[in-house]
Amino acid sequence: xxxxxxxxxxxxxxxxxxxxxxxxxxxxxxxxxxxxxxxxxxxxxxxxxxxxxxxxxxxxxxxxxxxxxxxxxxxxxxxxxxxxxxxxxxxxxxxxxxxxxxxxxxxxxxxxxxxxxxxxxxxxxxxxxxxxxxxxxxxxxxxxxxxxxxxxxxxxxxxxxxxxxxxxxxxxxxxxxxxxxxxxxxxxxxxxxxxxxxxxxxxxxxxxxxxxxxxxxxxxxxxxxxxxxxxxxxxxxxxxxxxxxxxxxxxxxxxxxxxxxxxxxxxxxxxxxxxxxxxxxxxxxxxxxxxxxxxxxxxxxxxxxxxxxxxxxxxxxxxxxxxxxxxxxxxxxxxxxxxxxxxxxxxxxxxxxxxxxxxxxxxxxxxxxxxxxxxxxxxxxxxxxxxxxxxxxxxxxxxxxxxxxxxxxxxxxxxxxxxxxxxxxxxxxxxxxxxxxxxxxxxxxxxxxxxxxxxxxxxxxxxxxxxxxxxxxxxxxxxxxxxxxxxxxxxxxxxxxxxxxxxxxxxxxxxxxxxxxxxxxxxxxxxxxxxxxxxxxxxxxxxxxxxxxxxxxxxxxxxxxxxxxxxxxxxxxxxxxxxxxxxxxxxxxxxxxxxxxxxxxxxxxxxxxxxxxxxxxxxxxxxxxxxxxxxxxxxxxxxxxxxxxxxxxxxxxxxxxxxxxxxxxxxxxxxxxxxxxxxxxxxxxxxxxxxxxxxxxxxxxxxxxxxxxxxx
Numbered sequence: 001x002x003x004x005x006x007x008x009x010x011x012x013x014x015x016x017x018x019x020x021x022x023x024x025x026x027x028x029x030x031x032x033x034x035x036x037x038x039x040x041x042x043x044x045x046x047x048x049x050x051x052x053x054x055x056x057x058x059x060x061x062x063x064x065x066x067x068x069x070x071x072x073x074x075x076x077x078x079x080x081x082x083x084x085x086x087x088x089x090x091x092x093x094x095x096x097x098x099x100x101x102x103x104x105x106x107x108x109x110x111x112x113x114x115x116x117x118x119x120x121x122x123x124x125x126x127x128x129x130x131x132x133x134x135x136x137x138x139x140x141x142x143x144x145x146x147x148x149x150x151x152x153x154x155x156x157x158x159x160x161x162x163x164x165x166x167x168x169x170x171x172x173x174x175x176x177x178x179x180x181x182x183x184x185x186x187x188x189x190x191x192x193x194x195x196x197x198x199x200x201x202x203x204x205x206x207x208x209x210x211x212x213x214x215x216x217x218x219x220x221x222x223x224x225x226x227x228x229x230x231x232x233x234x235x236x237x238x239x240x241x242x243x244x245x246x247x248x249x250x251x252x253x254x255x256x257x258x259x260x261x262x263x264x265x266x267x268x269x270x271x272x273x274x275x276x277x278x279x280x281x282x283x284x285x286x287x288x289x290x291x292x293x294x295x296x297x298x299x300x301x302x303x304x305x306x307x308x309x310x311x312x313x314x315x316x317x318x319x320x321x322x323x324x325x326x327x328x329x330x331x332x333x334x335x336x337x338x339x340x341x342x343x344x345x346x347x348x349x350x351x352x353x354x355x356x357x358x359x360x361x362x363x364x365x366x367x368x369x370x371x372x373x374x375x376x377x378x379x380x381x382x383x384x385x386x387x388x389x390x391x392x393x394x395x396x397x398x399x400x401x402x403x404x405x406x407x408x409x410x411x412x413x414x415x416x417x418x419x420x421x422x423x424x425x426x427x428x429x430x431x432x433x434x435x436x437x438x439x440x441x442x443x444x445x446x447x448x449x450x451x452x453x454x455x456x457x458x459x460x461x462x463x464x465x466x467x468x469x470x471x472x473x474x475x476x477x478x479x480x481x482x483x484x485x486x487x488x489x490x491x492x493x494x495x496x497x498x499x500x501x502x503x504x505x506x507x508x509x510x511x512x513x514x515x516x517x518x519x520x521x522x523x524x525x526x527x528x529x530x531x532x533x534x535x536x537x538x539x540x541x542x543x544x545x546x547x548x549x550x551x552x553x554x555x556x557x558x559x560x561x562x563x564x565x566x567x568x569x570x571x572x573x574x575x576x577x578x579x580x581x582x583x584x585x586x587x588x589x590x591x592x593x594x595x596x597x598x599x600x601x602x603x604x605x606x607x608x609x610x611x612x613x614x615x616x617x618x619x620x621x622x623x624x625x626x627x628x629x630x631x632x633x634x635x636x637x638x639x640x641x642x643x644x645x646x647x648x649x650x651x652x653x654x655x656x657x658x659x660x661x662x663x664x665x666x667x668x669x670x671x672x673x674x675x676x677x678x679x680x681x682x683x684x685x686x687x688x689x690x691x692x693x694x695x696x697x698x699x700x701x702x703x704x705x706x707x708x709x710x711x712x
Contacts, residue, residue: 622652
């Protein structure tokens with residue numbers, strides 16, 4: 001090469017270096033390339049410098065090419081290997097970078113940077129033990145080098161040597177107390193060493209040094225989360241998410257909101273993770289489902305739980321929550337299948353059996369409910385609610401003896417449970433075991449004097465054992481609680497008062513009941529009947545008409561109404577009432593008798609006779625009906641037929657003086673005086689105080705004597 005060419009090469013090299021220093025990399029590359037075209041003896045330097053330009057431009061492949069070219073020319077320069085190693089590291093080729101760094105260190109063994117960079121490459125290759133060993137050589141030369149100590153602290157942390165890592169981070173903290181990263185990792189070491197309080201202290205220091213660092217915000221929030229300081233945790237998470245809406249931050253905030261029971265906001269976070277972040281993780285669906293359950297959106301919750309179950313089909317928790325949603329949606333058939341599926345996965349999970357029973361109970365499939373309840377009870381015989389449910393299912397199956405047995409078992413577990421006592425009392429009532437029922441209800445009332453069910457149950461048992469005083473007392477107390485009571489409570493009270501001779505008080509009870517339950521026909525009827533017995537016929541009619549308006553097909557209401565009109569001598573009104581009674585109950589002899597009596601008073605003898613005849617056909621053994629037929633026949637001058645009817649009445653009831661008197665009258669009309677005298681004598685014998693019977697006898701005797709004289 002000529003001297004001129006050498007000068008040009010030097011000139012291009014210097015221009016290239018000047019441009020490089022000004023970061024004018026393209027111009028530098030042009031000058032260096034011009035020099036290389038002259039076949040310069042300093043080609044390795046030219047390639048090296050051009051490689052640097054390419055490297056800083058991010059053109060790593062061209063940089064590797066030029067650094068390799070420089071090494072092909074001159075292998076004695078450690079910096080050539082070092083720079084190529086740097087490019088390899090940038091490209092992620094850590095093995096090649098390590099080889100070049102080892103070559104550089106052989107050339108210049110005193111260069112500590114080469115040793116450090118070897119340790120760095122070994123770290124990247126996750127060869128932590130080797131990395132630490134190499135790094136210690138660098139640290140022996142420069143023990144206070146921040147970068148070296150930083151790598152050492154990180155390596156020790158990776159190797160789970162947390163005590164040693166903590167010492168190194170604290171040393172770094174002494175070297176650079178203002179560096180937040182040191183506080184951050186000191187906190188991480190304390191976490192690993194199980195010292196959360198110390199960790200929290202250093203997390204706060206890290207955040208004080210860099211208040212806008214989302215990682216520090218999150219880490220401090222996480223520490224507060226572990227300490228269950230939900231509100232403080234939430235505040236920090238909100239700040240972190242404003243800086244970086246990281247998925248992990250949103251997830252943790254969702255959990256924090258969950259702990260704070262802020263269901264709507266919690267649901268929003270998990271919805272963001274699912275829909276915006278595209279994270280179809282089953283736990284996200286699960287937490288959103290729980291939020292929906294808390295706000296009673298059971299349909300949405302069940303849909304999310306079904307998705308979660310696709311990922312974890314045997315998750316007992318997911319299955320149980322799905323069943324719970326279906327139960328709230330009243331999808332009892334599907335719910336039962338869900339819980340049964342759970343019991344197949346884990347036959348020893350009591351909840352699946354018990355809640356399967358609850359579903360079948362709602363479906364009124366009491367055999368299945370009983371089967372499931374029994375399985376739950378056998379798995380845990382000390383669970384009171386299981387024994388109680390078994391008993392209740394037996395009640396629904398009308399197996400009262402078995403029900404009582406399980407109620408008693410429940411009481412062995414918890415003798416003071418009033419609910420169980422109430423069920424047991426009702427079971428005794430249903431089997432008419434009044435004495436034990438009364439005893440159970442009294443036991444409840446000792447602890448809960450105003451328990452309406454117990455008051456009524458005790459009253460019911462007392463009524464059926466004819467203890468009317470107790471019945472009235474209990475029913476009055478039940479009504480005094482102003483709670484909802486069974487309608488029959490009024491009836492038991494009123495009937496007991498009647499039995500105790502307190503008819504006026506009974507009437508007040510019926511009046512109150514009819515006002516409380518204005519659509520209940522029975523109370524209007526009993527009020528009307530009570531007034532009827534008190535001879536308050538006008539008041540009685542008002543109540544009876546209300547009862548009839550509510551239930552017009554009830555025959556007894558019409559009949560009693562007819563009796564009221566009859567007592568008021570309003571017979572034309574009484575007869576239509578009796579007509580309605582007979583219409584709705586045509587086989588009731590009493591109704592025909594009552595209408596017949598009304599017709600008889602109205603002198604409608606034929607109609608009266610027909611009704612008495614119909615009554616006697618229905619009830620042929622009733623002497624009164626035969627007697628009244630006889631009376632009608634007497635009025636129709638049909639003495640022979642009348643005699644037959646009076647004879648039938650006497651046959652049924654031979655101690656009724658009127659029957660003999662009336663038959664005697666018929667014989668008298670037929671001029672059969674001897675037979676007439678015999679009947680009148682019998683009437684007087686039965687009722688010697690009757691002047692009428694004596695007069696009839698005396699008259700018959702006198703008439704017979706007169707007729708006998710005429711015959712003579």
